[in-house]
Amino acid sequence: MKKNNQIILAVVVVIGLIAIMFTPIGTAIKNMIEGEDHLVAVRDENLSDSDFDIDLLGHNGASNSNLVDFKKSGEVVFINFWGSWCPPCVEEMPSIQKLYESKGQKVKFVLVAIQDKPKTFNAFLQKNGYTMPVYEPTSPISVNMMPHVFPTTYILNKKGEIVLKETKTRDWNDAEINTLLEKLIKE
Structure with a gap:
């Protein structure tokens, strides 16, 4: 009986370690320990135009583009990974x-x-009646830009600043976000 308990404990520990090392659970634990706000601020300060240089294949009615073109468009931009x-x-x-x-x-x-996969996300969009433009990256995403947590969302002002x-x-349609977007649109 003691040996069975030891085997069960060992299996639980191994599964826990795998979950920490290879899933978002590990990222969340690391962020709690190190302080996610500090990590986010440091990463975002280092984002350059080259980090935004991602070729995008348009889906759901969107045209092919590059993320840096949106950043430099002179318009308010909502980016969601x-x-x-x-x-x-x-x-x-x-x-x-x-x-x-x-x-x-x-x-x-x-x-x-x-x-x-496009087949999967396009079916998801169609099933739910979502009409917003969706893009598939077709070029590498820099280490600085690649999200470590999903979802990750950025709102950029007309100057392309985060x-x-x-x-x-x-809830992206709450009063706080609507007020922020209206303010950014008027700037």
């Missing part, structure tokens, strides 16, 4: 769709599907 495989990403999609419906004429929306970065699920 997501995947149909990611439950928190899927959870926030209805609020992004509502925000897109109300602000899509004044704000550029760029939803970048990461680690996802004014908000969110690394968790949220």
Whole structure:
């Protein structure tokens, strides 16, 4: 009986270590220990135009583009790194769709599907009636730009500066975001 308990404990420890080393659980633990806010600030300070230089294949009615073109467009930009495989990403999609419906004429929306196949994410978009533009990266994403947590969302002002970065699920159509976007649109 004692030997069975030791085997069970060993299996649990191994599974726990694998989960920490190879899943977002490990990233979350690391961020809690080191302080995620500090890491986010340091990474974002180092983002350059070359980090935004990502070729994008358009889906859901979007034209092919490059992320740096959106950054330099002189318009407010909403960038969301997501995947149909990611439950928190899927959870926030209805609020992004509502925000897109109300602000899509004044704000550029760029939803970048990461680690996802077009057949899968296009079926997801169609099934849910999502009309926002979605892009698939076709060139490498720099280490600085590659999200470590999904979803990751940036809002850029008309100068191409990051004014908000969110690394968790949220209601994107709430009063706070609508007020922020209206302020940025008027600048």
